[in-house]
Amino acid sequence: MRARIGMSARIDMRARISTVPAGSGRAARLRPVTVRIGAKRGRPGRSVISFRLSLRACLVIAALVAAGLVISALTLSTGSYHVPLSDVVRTVFGDGSTLDRFIITRLREPRLLTALAVGAALGAGGALFQSVSRNPLGSPDIIGFDTGAATGALIVITLIHGTAAQTAAGAVLGGLATAAAVYFLAMRHGVHGYRLILVGIGVGALLSAVNGYLLIRASENDAQSAALWLIGSLNGRGWDYVGPEALALAVLLPAAWWISRALGVLELGDDLSRGLGLRVEWLRGTALLVGVALAASATAAAGPVGFVALSAPQIARRLTATAGPNTLTSALAGAVLLAGSDLAAQQFPTGLPVGVVTAVLGGLYLAWLLSREWRKGRP
Amino acid sequence: MSPDTNTDTSTSTGMGTDSTDRHRLSARNLTVGYHGKPVIDELDVHIPDGSFTVIVGANGCGKSTLLRTLARVLSPLRGTVFLDGEPIHALPPKQVARRLGLLPQGPVAPDGITVLDLVARGRHPHQNLLSRWSEADERAVRDAMAATDTTELADAYLDELSGGQRQRVWLAMALAQETGILLLDEPTTFLDLAHQVEVLNLCARLHAAGRTLVAVLHDLNLACRYADHLIAMRDGAIAAVGRPGEVVTPELIEDVFGLPCRVIDDPETGTPLVIPLAPNPLRQEASSS
Numbered sequence: 001m002r003a004r005i006g007m008s009a010r011i012d013m014r015a016r017i018s019t020v021p022a023g024s025g026r027a028a029r030l031r032p033v034t035v036r037i038g039a040k041r042g043r044p045g046r047s048v049i050s051f052r053l054s055l056r057a058c059l060v061i062a063a064l065v066a067a068g069l070v071i072s073a074l075t076l077s078t079g080s081y082h083v084p085l086s087d088v089v090r091t092v093f094g095d096g097s098t099l100d101r102f103i104i105t106r107l108r109e110p111r112l113l114t115a116l117a118v119g120a121a122l123g124a125g126g127a128l129f130q131s132v133s134r135n136p137l138g139s140p141d142i143i144g145f146d147t148g149a150a151t152g153a154l155i156v157i158t159l160i161h162g163t164a165a166q167t168a169a170g171a172v173l174g175g176l177a178t179a180a181a182v183y184f185l186a187m188r189h190g191v192h193g194y195r196l197i198l199v200g201i202g203v204g205a206l207l208s209a210v211n212g213y214l215l216i217r218a219s220e221n222d223a224q225s226a227a228l229w230l231i232g233s234l235n236g237r238g239w240d241y242v243g244p245e246a247l248a249l250a251v252l253l254p255a256a257w258w259i260s261r262a263l264g265v266l267e268l269g270d271d272l273s274r275g276l277g278l279r280v281e282w283l284r285g286t287a288l289l290v291g292v293a294l295a296a297s298a299t300a301a302a303g304p305v306g307f308v309a310l311s312a313p314q315i316a317r318r319l320t321a322t323a324g325p326n327t328l329t330s331a332l333a334g335a336v337l338l339a340g341s342d343l344a345a346q347q348f349p350t351g352l353p354v355g356v357v358t359a360v361l362g363g364l365y366l367a368w369l370l371s372r373e374w375r376k377g378r379p
Numbered sequence: 380m381s382p383d384t385n386t387d388t389s390t391s392t393g394m395g396t397d398s399t400d401r402h403r404l405s406a407r408n409l410t411v412g413y414h415g416k417p418v419i420d421e422l423d424v425h426i427p428d429g430s431f432t433v434i435v436g437a438n439g440c441g442k443s444t445l446l447r448t449l450a451r452v453l454s455p456l457r458g459t460v461f462l463d464g465e466p467i468h469a470l471p472p473k474q475v476a477r478r479l480g481l482l483p484q485g486p487v488a489p490d491g492i493t494v495l496d497l498v499a500r501g502r503h504p505h506q507n508l509l510s511r512w513s514e515a516d517e518r519a520v521r522d523a524m525a526a527t528d529t530t531e532l533a534d535a536y537l538d539e540l541s542g543g544q545r546q547r548v549w550l551a552m553a554l555a556q557e558t559g560i561l562l563l564d565e566p567t568t569f570l571d572l573a574h575q576v577e578v579l580n581l582c583a584r585l586h587a588a589g590r591t592l593v594a595v596l597h598d599l600n601l602a603c604r605y606a607d608h609l610i611a612m613r614d615g616a617i618a619a620v621g622r623p624g625e626v627v628t629p630e631l632i633e634d635v636f637g638l639p640c641r642v643i644d645d646p647e648t649g650t651p652l653v654i655p656l657a658p659n660p661l662r663q664e665a666s667s668s
């Protein structure tokens with residue numbers, strides 16, 4: 001039925017700049033426009049697909065994509081072996097010298113794609129977490145997920161002496177177990193934002209102690225590889241990392257987008273959202289599940305890279321000037337951030353792990369965020 | 380509106396004619412509480428269609444609890460809420476939300492949300508995966524903002540508004556939901572007298588336009604002035620129901636609020652005016668000046 005309407009319908013994309021007359025005092029900002037596809041002639045108000053498109057969000061998305069492309073080009077071009085930009089383009093599109101092809105498609109491209117995908121997963125996951133906890137601190141790195149993943153990985157590295165894949169699996173299991181523990185500890189007549197964060201910080205502190213103990217007990221060799229894993233790194237990520245992460249994104253990003261409008265309503269509080277017809281517990285559970293899965297996939301690929309999940313949603317929110325989860329913009333911002341950080345990390349002659357760069361940025365950002373929250377009189 | 384209004388399903392619940400036939404919204408045998416402890420015990424209530432019902436009662440007597448249960452936000456321990464003859468908790472939540480709206484007590488908005496964005500979120504029950512923003516949504520938002528006089532504020536951030544403006548914006552959001560029944564929990568708290576009157580005048584206009592309104596109010600005199608149906612609650616039970624002119628007596632107020640008072644006619648409207656008795660020192664001062 002829907003298909004029939006769709007086929008016989010014309011596409012009617014009407015751009016309306018404002019839904020209401022422009023405000024008098026304040027300069028009218030870019031208002032969302034209404035896009036209607038499949039409008040039926042003579043029946044206004046009926047269309048198959050209709051949605052609101054914020055011009056500002058479109059501009060932000062375009063800018064982030066452009067930034068991502070520039071960073072990608074630079075990443076593929078720079079390094080110990082320099083490839084001129086023109087050759088980069090030729091090589092990416094299947095041409096170019098054998099050496100260029102080897103350097104770019106075998107070494108640099110998979111690492112870049114891993115960075116972009118991991119960054120997107122962290123950004124989108126962070127957006128979901130922050131929306132559900134209604135707090136900019138509610139990201140996987142703060143509420144114990146990353147520490148739990150580290151515990152899982154450390155157990156594999158120092159006690160079982162497993163392979164890289166086993167380490168990743170251990171990390172994912174550790175993160176999921178921690179997330180589940182935090183969720184059930186925080187659950188008392190429903191899960192609430194601050195409790196989730198406080199319980200998460202508590203559980204995270206506990207696991208940090210465990211991690212410290214595991215590191216002290218470990219042999220020097222194990223401790224070294226554990227430390228490298230713990231900081232989060234993209235060194236040597238090949239195509240075998242790109243595939244699974246892309247697959248995870250292909251499933252999880254649409255899911256995140258799908259629930260994001262309802263999450264915007266959930267930010268208005270439980271009573272109001274129930275009054276607006278939301279299944280609050282189901283939605284919160286789904287959002288946390290998708291968020292944890294995104295964080296877990298990122299951790300499996302790159303280790304616990306800090307800061308991106310925390311800051312990407314805030315950057316997206318400030319760029320779009322829109323409240324709500326901003327899932328897709330957060331994903332883009334995360335991708336740009338991580339790829340940019342990795343590009344910066346690679347400028348160091350010794351090859352800095354990307355986690356060091358994001359940790360430094362993250363520390364500064366966190367201090368700034370906390371001081372702002374404090375000044376606003378929040379706990 | 381939704382095609383599912385006033386379904387005449389003859390649910391054999393064995394109730395009197397008055398519960399479901401003339402009242403879209405009613406509750407029977409309602410016991411509601413938190414953590415298994417009842418706050419409301421065995422309560423029967425119905426909301427007359429097209430009425431402006433006001434619920435009054437002391438702090439903590441269960442007004443919000445009742446309103447939240449009527450709106451399907453809270454599940455009762457026992458008993459049933461009926462909407463259009465059907466048990467409300469068995470209906471799909473979105474379907475309920477297209478017929479009945481709730482503005483809770485003291486709602487909080489996320490940081491940095493604009494007025495237009497907030498009001499637009501009231502359209503959620505009318506949207507789905509494909510129709511995320513239709514002409515009907517746009518019209519509803521425009522009308523709701525015009526009715527509440529918030530059109531000018533569309534681009535302002537909610538945190539930058541005064542309490543009265545903010546309250547009007549929340550009302551706009553509830554209006555954008557376009558429901559025939561609207562439940563408002565203390566829509567006038569934190570407002571000065573002029574703004575209280577302004578909000579209640581708005582409610583009266585909505586009522587005159589055919590909506591069924593249920594509001595919790597603390598100002599008895601305004602409640603008597605605007606309500607055509609008053610529900611007085613005490614300790615989770617209904618103490619009196621009826622037209623304000625018939626039920627508001629010094630005995631009832633003493634009973635419900637523990638406040639000795641006189642009740643006279645409002646010189647403006649003829650509705651009851653509750654005047655608390657003054658303790659001696661105040662009275663002497665007043666008479667000597």
Ligand SMILES: Nc1ncnc2c1ncn2[C@@H]1O[C@H](COP(=O)(O)OP(=O)(O)OP(=O)(O)O)[C@@H](O)[C@H]1O
Pocket residue numbers: 413418436437438439440441442443444445484
């Ligand atoms: N979420 C909750 N958990 C536990 N107890 C609650 C909860 N909400 C309300 N109560 C209790 O239920 C009783 C009734 O509360 P309710 O909010 O319905 O009162 P109210 O009549 O709306 O009061 P007010 O005029 O102050 O808004 C109070 O004793 C209150 O302590």
Ligand SMILES: [Mg+2]
Pocket residue numbers: 442443444484564
């Ligand atoms: Mg209350």
